[in-house]
């Protein structure tokens with residue numbers, strides 16, 4: 499367990515590992531309904547948190563839920579701990595690997611669905627002047643729209659959606675938020 503910023507994080511296991519970070523799943527204050535991902539990076543990398551806040555400002559409404567949410571960051575001289583909402587369904591790379599292990603191809607309709615999702619996400623980012631810079635299956639987390647399952651009923655609303663891990667670069671918009679094209 500670690501205590502940071504008035505909260506206690508009970509580490510429940512490893513959520514994943516990337517080239518630069520170790521990511522842990524944790525309960526906040528022992529609450530199993532409040533699950534976060536702790537992304538620990540050495541050296542510290544505040545840029546990612548800044549980009550999440552840019553997403554908050556630039557992408558509004560329903561579109562915003564297609565991108566990850568960062569709650570806070572703890573910054574130290576030699577490392578940073580980024581606290582994000584935990585997504586339990588793995589990455590698009592995990593899905594691809596599961597098909598590969600079974601020796602069968604992903605259904606064409608699912609390929610088309612994910613492709614449309616990804617193109618829409620990239621288009622939305624570019625529309626608000628952001629460039630991801632590392633858009634690939636292991637940086638795309640699966641988002642399961644559980645609420646939509648009960649409320650809507652159309653299959654396009656219930657199939658897994660894709661959300662990204664982090665956008666890396668600012669595009670044409672400057673830091674003050676004005677868009678110059």
Ligand SMILES: Nc1ncnc2c1ncn2[C@@H]1O[C@H](COP(=O)(O)OP(=O)(O)OP(=O)(O)O)[C@@H](O)[C@H]1O
Pocket residue numbers: 513514515516517518519520521535537566582583584585586588589632636637639663664
């Ligand atoms: N919010 C999250 N919820 C659940 N799992 C996560 C979350 N964020 C990351 N992961 C897992 O941790 C892995 C590594 O995370 P991430 O891709 O952010 O780190 P990285 O590859 O080191 O850095 P980057 O992609 O920024 O270069 C992901 O592939 C995923 O499996």
Ligand SMILES: [Mg+2]
Pocket residue numbers: 516517636637663
């Ligand atoms: Mg990654």
